[in-house]
Amino acid sequence: MPKELDFGNLRKCIDNFEADRLFIRLIGAKTIGKTKEEVEAVKVVENLEGRKLDFKKNENNLYMLVDGEKKFHFSLKNYQKGFSLAYERIIPTEDRIGRMVILQTGINPDDPDLPEPRRSFLRNVLDDHLIEIFFKGRIPLKFHSWWSKDKTWKYWTVDV
DSSP, X not given: OXXXXXXXXXXXXXXXXXXXXXXXXETTOOSSOSSHHHHHHEEEEEEOTTOOEEEEEOSSOEXXXXXXXXXEEEOOSXXXXXXXXXXXXXXXXXXXXXEEEOOOTTSOTTOTTSOOOSEEEEEEEETTXXXXXXXXXXXXXXXXXXXXTTSOSEEEEEOO
């Protein structure tokens, strides 16, 4: 998604779709482990069932809030790219466990040959931290513009 639309897209998602998880960790850090460094790399893991996710943004800061309480502060000093939105889709397998498919940039998110998404998630890297916000079901997207000059990759925006 285009960076200049980030906080508008984030607002549309939070206001119109049910968030179920907020996850923030240092970039490049392991998320599963027992060492002190691995545990400290994960900054926020919030189950949002029955809770209200929100954010406040001013010129240089982004605050992530849960039920009005500040959970994390980004100074936005290192903010390179816009949010991306991905769908969590489960393709059935013989063992009935299934296989998760997360599509890469350039793929049609509305491909009728793919199963309906169980969840959608916004992700970005801000101030050397990965932020992921998970939402129940599909957040609809619409074409915004071409990302690449050869017209192979597209920018999408939230369609609400």
